[in-house]
Amino acid sequence: MTLTKAKKKQQSNLKRTTIFLTEAHREQLRRLAYEKRTSMANLIREAVLEMLEDDEDIRAIEEAEAEGKQGYITLEEADRRWRETHKQ
Numbered sequence: 001m002t003l004t005k006a007k008k009k010q011q012s013n014l015k016r017t018t019i020f021l022t023e024a025h026r027e028q029l030r031r032l033a034y035e036k037r038t039s040m041a042n043l044i045r046e047a048v049l050e051m052l053e054d055d056e057d058i059r060a061i062e063e064a065e066a067e068g069k070q071g072y073i074t075l076e077e078a079d080r081r082w083r084e085t086h087k088q
Contacts, residue, residue: 019044026040029043029044
């Protein structure tokens, strides 16, 4: 008989969090997770990460504006510049 040591659980920096969803939202999330072949938890983590990154970008823009810096252009300006450089 060969004995093997039990595998150690991988250390993770993830913390358990409880959220409350309506039954309809939970079912939609479950179906989306199934279609994407991932877990509901992973979809939630991805959505939270995207929201946090968006918030970080907004805060950086607001801070730059407060300092009088305008290191960005509007979407309309970006669209105008793109059209100018891609004229046929």
